[in-house]
Amino acid sequence: MKKHIANTIGEIAGTIISTNNDAWPEFKASVWKLFQDSQLNSIFGGFYILESFLTFAPDHFKGNENDLYALFKNGLEH
Numbered sequence: 382m383k384k385h386i387a388n389t390i391g392e393i394a395g396t397i398i399s400t401n402n403d404a405w406p407e408f409k410a411s412v413w414k415l416f417q418d419s420q421l422n423s424i425f426g427g428f429y430i431l432e433s434f435l436t437f438a439p440d441h442f443k444g445n446e447n448d449l450y451a452l453f454k455n456g457l458e459h
Contacts, residue, residue, distance in 0.1 A: 383422065387429035394430070395437025402441060409442070416452040424456045 397404045412434075415427035434441075442449055 383426060384429050387426045388433045391430040391433025391435075392437065395434040398434075398441050399438040402438075409445070413448070413452065416456050427452070428456060 394405055394408050398408065412427055412430060415423045415430070418424065
């Protein structure tokens with residue numbers, strides 16, 4: 382169920398942000414927080430959200446490639 386909720390959040394965010402890149406300014410910070418949480422469920426949620434989100438708005442994280450790399454690396458290490 383958690384994966385479905387996270388996918389839905391990613392899809393909604395991607396749809397909104399794909400039409401206006403500044404429409405949801407807290408989205409990026411919220412995803413970052415999920416990856417920084419010590420709970421594996423939060424980290425998995427971050428991965429699931431990004432999995433759906435990047436389908437709709439792949440350019441939203443341009444310029445943040447290093448941050449994404451660090452998040453993914455740290456998330457996968459857990």
